[in-house]
Amino acid sequence: MIKLWMAPAGLHIEPGKLADAKELARIHALGFYRGWPSGEFESFLSDPNTPVYVACDARRRIAGFALIRVVEDEAELLTIAVDxxxxxxxxxxxxxxAVLDDLLTTPARRMFLEVSEENVPAIKLYQREGFATISSRKGYYPKADGSQATALVMARDLG
Structure with missing residues (x-):
């Protein structure tokens, strides 16, 4: 079965492929102080428990992606990045x-994520999608200036 979801701006969302690793690493590095190397993405893309969803155009140029981990009845959003x-x-x-829709076909019943308390647009997105802050982790994210940002741990039920 082919999984596809519609996305804005003429894009669609589909499962990531091993060949996407280098592009995912490039996009991730544009959004995070410590971007993950392409080898890390190769590992994720090779593991059925860490599905990757890519937003791309008809020529498969990737605009963004989401990466999750599913373990038994829990899912975790490991990262989401948009060029x-x-x-x-x-x-x-x-x-x-798309991630939340696809998780309905898995045993996962709750989803967790961590987000920098400074990433207001992401926090607003997660809140709109039903996530609530359940705890925080001080000094979780290193920053370019040597300081550290607090992570908010958010969760929501999956249905």
């Missing part, structure tokens, strides 16, 4: 909705 030139077009929201 800066595609931000503000609701690509992140479409990716999150």
């Amino acid at each position: 800066p030139k595609w931000r503000g077009k609701r690509i992140g929201q479409a990716l999150l909705k």
Whole structure:
């Protein structure tokens, strides 16, 4: 069965492929101080418990992606990243909705994520999609200036 979801701006969302690792690493590095290397993405893309969802156009140019881990009845959003030139077009929201939709076909009943308390657009997105803050982790994210940001731990039931 082919899994596809519609996305804004003429994009669609589909499962990631091993060949996407380098592009995912590039996009991730544009959004996070410590981007993950392509080898890390190769490991994720090879593991059926860490599905990757890519938002791309008809020529498969990737605008953004979401990566989750599913373990028994829990899922975790490991990362979500959108190329800066595609931000503000609701690509992140479409990716999150595709993830939540796909999780309905798994045993997962609750989803967790961590987000920097400084990432207000992401926090608002997660809140709109039913996530609530359940705890925080001080000093969780290193920043370029040597300081550290607090992570908010958020969760929501999956239905």
